[in-house]
Amino acid sequence: MYKANLIQSEDCSNMRRIIAEDLDWSLATVSSLSNLSLQCIVNNFEERPIYEELTSSEKDFIQNRVSLSLPLHFAANVFPDGVYWKRCCEQKWKVCDVSNYGESWKRMFFERQLENIIELFVPGITEPKTVLDMVTLCKDHIKKLNIAQLLPPVKEPQTEDEEQASELTLANDDDKSGMDHFDFRILLDKLTNLEELHLVYKVKSCGMNFEWSMFEMTNWDCESLAKALKSCKTLKLFRLHLSHLEDKKCRLLVKYLLDHPSLRTLDFSHNVIGDSGARAIGKLLTKSKLEILNLYDNNIGGPGAKAIAHALSKNTTLVSLNLCLNRLKDEGGQAICKALLNNKTLLHLQLGANGVTWLTVLSLSSMLAQNNTLKSINLSCNTLGEVGGNALEEAMSHNTSVTECNIHLTDIEEQRVSVINQMVWNNQFRKQETNPREKNTENAN
């Protein structure tokens, strides 16, 4: 190449021939000194991190080239959100949707990293220090934690005598004896920016080692979690689903969440909360500023629904209430419909698959005649029958606010369903006509 250069400089007319002869020869000039020096910084970045004083383009250069094997505690302090973290994420995970993490690659990296650590945390074996080390690095960046599994401690092979002995002991002692999961108390009070927490007490792909105890939380777990939640003052959304949450544990959790300053969304879907748990939640509704409450797929019956309805009649913050797939029956449905006569804030009400009948629809229609805030109603999978259909049609003809009404599988005649749908449709269209901006947001939702 050198030779080629020389010859080229000597005789320009020979240039073509020389390029043809030497296939390796390239016209690319030597990279500029600034690039070379930047490359040098990159190569020695661990020993001499020069970053802050550079210009933005130079920073990009460094983020693009620096080795990804830098120690995390070092990189976390040096690099702000940017290309470096993008590279880290893409190296670790195949699918990276940064829009779920507020368009911040750094946040995504740390959140997923911490989630991984917690999901693979085995109590009694994994050192809590690994979590704490990570937390010290990433506590400012984590806003959301979505933990999809929590491993139980490894069971020591117990002898038969011991098993018998343990059977004799009290259930509480049994709980304490060793099925406790990760203790969130060491984590939550340190994450100062945490806003969302999704928890599932289950074990993924357990295969033939299946045990029911893998899919529920112990009393001790519940207590520690409740205390941890109380210590986390920034939490806005708490979701605990598929975790076999019973009345007792629900009461315990709610007791600690009563005075939580920032909690807005509570999701206990797919649990086994009964009436007493629902009563506790009703108390929570009166005390806190919850906006969204999701109790989908629980065991709440009429008395529990009455407690919630009582709270609802006084509440002024709740926007959405989901009670689908419970056992409200007419008793609970009517109570809630009556409570809504006094409520002007609730926008979404879901009472699907609750075994309610036309009796509830009657009180609902009388409520709809007065209430003009409710936007969406879900009454699917209830046997409303002809009477209910009539009442609903009557109610809808007077109402202008309801833009969504789900009455599938309710034994109402198809013609009536289409009429009701048309009315709802008109409402919706009218609303969009008057307020096109809202339409877009709704559509987006």
Added chain:
Amino acid sequence: MEEAGKVHEEAPEPPVLSDNQVDKKGASSFKGKKDPTEEGNEELKSKMEEEKTDVKKRIMSLQKRLTTLVTNIQTAVDAKEMERRSGMEDNCRIREERLKDDAKACQEKVEEIRKGWSIVNQKVVHSELQSVLDSQQQLCAAVIEDKKKLIRELQWERRVKEDEYLKNLRRLDEEIKLMLDRMQQQFQNLSKAYREELTQLQGVYQQEIEVLLAKDKAKLKEHMKEHWDTELESLMERRRMVEESEKTVHDVMLENTTKIKLMQLEENAKSQARLREQQQMKGKSVILNFKQLEHGNKIAAYNAKLGEMKGKILGSSKEVKNLKTKYAKQKDKFMKQRQYLCEVQKRSRQHYERIQKEVRYTTAADARKFEEMWVMMEEEVTQLAEKALAIDSLICKHLGLAWECPSAAFMESPGPRRSQEHDTNPTSHPLQTRYLSHCSQRMMDASVGPSLERDSEHGTGVEEGELSSEMLMKVMELLCDETGFLVEDKLRKLLAPMEKNEQTTVKLHSLFAVLGLEEKDLAKLAEFLLMYKRQQGEQTVGHFVEEAEVMENSATADSTSRLINPNNILPALQRFLEQHRKSVHERSSLSHPARDTLVEEAYWDRLGNIITEDKLKLWDAAERELKQYEEVLMDISELVPETELLRQQNTKLRMQLQQILSSTRSSN
């Protein structure tokens, strides 16, 4: 349960399908609606709005339809779940009832057995007891059978349930797949719908554009038509105008041509007449030309000469110019040189003065050194002389001669140098005074030059002013006349045409050059001449001091106008020159006090001869005598030890003799 499940399975399907159908119908109906609106090409704007709202509606409905498709599934699942729950509850209830019945039946049988036992207790006969026991056993067996049957049933039920659960799971799996497919389909549908909408919108817009285009084209055509019409009209008008103008032009041309032809004819006649005249004139002019040619030749010759002269003049003027410029340059050059030389001269003069100063200083220093040396030498010499005298006296004493001090006075008298120092001392030795007078006279002589100057400055300060102007001139003239023989003949010839004043100055310059005088000495010379005249009068050729005194006395009495006798000038000049030369010479030694070599010689001679020749002879004789004496003494000193030895021998011998004598005496 299975039936319920089947019902359940089927249940969600139809509404979905129907929904789809309905939606499709809706969509098609929308499409159908659209077509006529599109066709109507009037009132574009309103149509567009309609179109837009239509599209909005369509999209909204599509979205709703698509979401309902999913929510339907959810509700279906919910329903199924509820069904399952109720089924489970039913099952539980049935099971419980069954268990209760079973328990009741069991209880009855157990009661029976218990009763049986009481019968057993009553029975005493073996056979009876046996039969009763058998029956009891049978009853127990029946109970056990019942239980077993129940257990089997329950187990079977469980198995069925398990199968069902598995089936359920599979179905769920299928459903999830279905849902995924549907979602996929929905995505496709939605995107298709969007695409359709897009194409539709595009079509609409295109149509709109086409319509607008057509409109614009029509407009354009109209405008073009109008434009062309107007253009045509204007063109026609133009053509008409052109034709008219062509006609007029043609007419004018015709008129003009006739006119021009007439004029030409006239002109031809005129020109012919003129030609004739011209021919005549030509004949005359030919003769005239010959004459003119001759004349012209002459003039040309003159002109040529004139040109030459002019060229010469020009050349000379150029030369003059050149010379002038050269001259100016030279002048400048010389001016510069002069300035440079002036500076050089000034510098050299300063240098010279500095050197003079240095020389003066060094001579003064040398003189001082010399004096010091002198004094020291004198002292040394006097000491030596004293020493010599002392030795002399010693020798004299030795010789037994009467020594007389050669001259005590001389011993006391100091050297000429010291005498100078003690100049002011009034009580001086006669010899010293002699020296002093001699010295002072010398000194006065030496200081004639400077004193002359000083006198002229102090003494004749009043006369100076007059002297400088008129007197000076007169004296000069006189001097020049009298010393004319000194001036060269050539110079005199050259000076002849000049004025008298100038003559005198030039002559003086040459004279001074010959005599080796400088211009500044002129004033001095004049003064000296004047004074010399006065001295002649008083007949005193004494010391200048006296002259000065006399001059001072007579300064006021003498009129300056009185001129010197011309005869006296030459000797006066001679004398002046002598004095001047001396003064110059002495000035060159920088007025060092003159040393009288004679006096010094005498002094030194005396010192040298302080031991006279006789004395020297005497000293020589004495030395000789002393040497002889020394030799005798040396001989004596040599003989002394011999005598001593002999004396000792003598004593020894005497001793021996005595001993011998005594011994003999005793022996005797």
